[in-house]
Every structure is written in structure tokens, then in C-alpha cells.
Amino acid sequence: MEYLYTIAILMALNVILASSFNFVIGYGGLISIAHPVFYAIGAYGSALLARDGGVPVLLAIPAGALIALAASVLVALPSVRISGDYLLIGSIGVQLGILEAIKNVGWTGGAGGLTNIPALLRPGTDHGVYVALVVALAVLSVLLLHWITRSGYGRAMSAMRDDELAFAALGRNAVAMKVAIFALGCGLAGLAGGLYAHYFRFLAPAQFDILQSAALLTMVVVGGMRSTFGPILGAIVLEVLPQAITFLDLPAGLLGPMQGILFTGLVLVFMFIRPQGLIAAGSVWRGRALEEGHAGQS
Amino acid sequence: MPVSLEVRGLSKRFGGIVVADAIDLELRAGRIVGLIGPNGAGKTSFFNLVSGVVRPDSGTVALEGRDLTGMKAHRRARLGLGRTWQSLRLFPSLSVLYNLLIGARHYPGERLATLILEHGRVHRAEKAGRQRALEVLQRTGLDGFAHREVGSVPFGQQKLIGVARALMNEPRCLLLDEPMAGVEGQAYRTIQSLVRTLAAEGISVCVVEHNVAFIRDLCDEGVFMFAGRVLARGTVESLIADRRLTELYFGT
Secondary structure, three states, X not given: OHHHHHHHHHHHHHHHHHHHHHHHHHHOOOOOOOHHHHHHHHHHHHHHHHHOOOOOHHHHHHHHHHHHHHHHHHHHHHHOOOOOHHHHHXXXXXXXXXXXXXXXXXXXXXXXXXXXXXXXXXXXXXXXXXXXXXXXXXXXXXXXXXXXXXXXXXXXXHHHHHOXXXXXXXXXXXXXXXXXXXXXXXXHHHHXXXXXXXXXXXEOHHHHOHHHHHHHXXXXXXXXXXXXXXXXXXXXXHHHHHHHHHOOOOOHHHHHXXXXXXXXXXXXXXXXXXXXXXOOOOOOOOXXXXXXXXXXXX | OXXXXXXXXXXXXXXXXXXXXXXXXXXXXXXXXEEEOOOOOOHHHHHXXXXXXXXXXEEEEEEXXXXXXXXXXXXXXXXXXXXOOOOOOOOOXXXXXXXXXXXXOOOHHHOHHHHHHOHHHHHHHHHHXXXXXXXXXXXXXXXXXXXXXXXXXXXXXXXXXXXXXXXXXXXXXXXXXXXXXXXXXXXXXXXXHHHHHHHHOOOEEEXXXXXXXXXXXXXXXXXXXXXXXXXXEEOHHHHHHOHHHHHHHXXX
């Protein structure tokens, strides 16, 4: 049962991560791979506040999310002015640099990891409660992002992706919009980080490395970029498949490489065969129905 | 007529190429000025500099007495500077109506915090924006296309969408970059009468256009540009009659 709970929690956390990553790169068009670093900032921030700062865990988790959000704004302000390939390169620098810092300062536990993180639940509480909490937050995150992308804001995001110059010449502030998208997406990643930290109670920098970026990218691409349910499906498939491989009874030395091959292979196969992912988003923006007389005129 | 747009000493060079060389130009409310000159004269660059898409090396731009120099493109647009693009630059992922809504003035739903916290306000603004978009569509004869994808609309109507979108922001000065290129028939006449009406409402209009007949029929005044400079200014007839300018235009 413990094992199933663990899988369920990891799946729900991946749903939050993949959906918010989809919000940033799919809807926002911001090609960043630094998502795991904000997951790490949320996790470490919340864990350290609770462990060393004496903050109640229930407050530390949202505080960790806010720290990740604030950090993402600091990163975004200089880097969203650049775009495309340059933003990608900048985000690789952020991903590698911040992780390297976490590995090398003392108060994060360094490369050995952060231990003795306080748990959210009292000892003896059924872990199903935590599963329910994480799943509920994953559902809320997905609903929030879905609601935003189908609102007038989503419509403006779509226009900004189409043509940033025309967007600006109509009086719209593309830079502010990109910072907001990045901040919300990274804040949600930070929330997932806090939820991770206070259940598993141990953090190691290696969990948040660039392989995690590849895994999240695979979830989004395989699931279907710019669709609401695509990243959810991607997160579930990409959590189940590696777990299934561990049952294959392969030698331990093969397991790690197998997972890497699986992620890379899946992305390659999908890029060739089904670039739109399992759940294809339409090329035309569809919003909430507010139209009067839509049917009559189309 | 009061001065609407005032440009002083606007200069820009890209390496060795001078696209604007100390341009002085005034646009007056209610007047239509045609910007003519051969390809590469700097007409579109002038629009890019004035609308804030490209930063000038020096010079000032003011709209209705308000200094716009150094402002970003979106702020200039909010203060009443509207423009269209030679290459249209419509939003292909949006329907015609939604293309217009991106241009709507005061749209709080495009601020994330407002969207989440003040839903009622966003909803009212959305309704008002739609109302205005439908009016502009009607005015431009596009009402039948409201819910079509922009890519599926005939080219002449796409040009009109570009103009209609710029009107959503209630501009005080409108820069039209080749509104007539590739347009004929009904759309041609609609654009022509639309520009006249807008000028009559007190908007200053500047048109870049190679269609001489269009310029002659519509513009109160012509400005001839060459190599980033304003060479001559006067009635369109007098510019066309000037042999020196026609030689520059055709490169003979």
C-alpha cells in the first residue's frame, strides 16, 4: 500500500509539474528548461523554513511556492526580453547554476542532501490523507491553468505567441505577460516541491537535475503540448513506464540507462510520428462560450 | 487644424545604412498625408520608429503635445498611436472577432491578478470589448466574418481586419502601411471611404502606398521620401509632376 501511495503522490506531483511546464513553454511560448530548479527552490525553501526556521509545515509549503515564484520573477525580468534560442540557453545556465549552488553551500545539506525534514502529517496518520491532499491540489492547479488559458488572458497569450510585434503595437505589454506566465508556472512548480519535501522528508540535488527537465519535456511533448489533458496523460504514462521497467528484473546497472533511453526514445518517436502528442490541441484558440449569436453567424 | 503627430530630427542608421536622416514631419488632425518614395526610401522604417517598434538614434516624437520619445510600443499605442503592417501580422490562431478584441482599449482580463481576483470587472470589460468589436466589424463591412478564422478570409478583407483591429484602440493618429497592396473591388472602396471617415472624425492619418491613384484620390498632401530623408512635400499632383522626383522613384 505504501508503494502505491508513493506512486500516486509522485504522479500527482508530476501532473502539477507537467501542467505548469506546459503553461510556460506551450501556452506562453517561453522555451525554458529550468522548471526543475523552481521545483527545487520550492522544496528546499519550504523544507528549510520548517526545519530550521520553525515555521509550521502548513505555512512553509505555500511560502516555498512564493519563494519559487519570486525567484522566477528575478530570473524572468532580464531573460524574457530575450526569446527563442537565447532564452533556452539562458535557462540552461539557470538550471545548472542554481543546482550547483545548492550542491555546494552548507545550509542546503550540499550534495549529500537535506535530511530530517518535518512531515506535514502527524506520525500514525493514514498516508491516504496525504494522497488526497496532493491529488486535490493537482486537480486545482490543472483547473486554474485550464480556466486561465480559456479566458481572455489565454486569448491574449495565443496572440502574443502568434506575433509579438503586432501584439505590442495594439497596446499590449508582452514583457509583463511573459513574466506573469513564467511566475505562475514556476510558483506551481515550487508548490509541488514543498509537497514533495514534507512527505518524503529527504531532498537531494540530483532529483532536480537536467534529466528531470528532459522527463518533464517528455511528459508535455508525448502528452500533447497546449492541451489541458495532454500533460496529465504524459505525467501518468511517464511515471508508470519507468516503474514497470523496474519489474522487468533487469540488472541494476541497466535500469538507470534504460529510463534515459525510454525518455529520449519516446520524444524522438513522437516528434516523427505524432508531433502534436497523444492529445492534440487545435491550432485555433477556443475560449469559454460567452458568445451571443455565435451559432447564427459562423 | 491642430498638430496631431510631431516628429523632429528622427534619425536611425543600421551600420552603414541610413534609414532615417533627421526627419521632421507634422501630421494634423483630420488630414491624410501620403508617404511616397521608391522601395528602400525608409517609409516603413519611419513607421517603425514612430510606433516604437525600432529605437531611433536621435530625434523626438510627440502625439497631441505628449512626448512619446523613449516609450515602448505598447505605451504609445495606449496613448493613441495606431498602425497597420504591410505584411498584415494578424493572429492566425484567433477568429476575426478575437483578433479585434486583442486591440480593445482597457482590457483588465489581460492582467493575471485582475483576472483571478476581479472576475466581475473582467466580465464587464469583455462584454464591452465585444460590443465595440462588433460595431467596428459592422463599420468595416466585416460583420459576416466575425467568427471565421482569419486565414480563411479573402485577402482584401484580411487587410480590412488589420485596419479594424487598429481602430479598436480608438487611435488619434493612424499609420497605414500599404493598405491597398493586393486589394481590389469592394474591399478597396471600403478602405478608401473608411479612411476618409476616420479623418473627418479628427484622426490624423499617414498612408504609405505605391498605388498612386489611391494616394491622389485620398490624400490632402504628399510627402516624398528618398534615402531616409524627406525630399519634398506638397499636393500629390505637384509631386507627381516633379520630373526630378519621378526619376528618383523609377531609378532612371
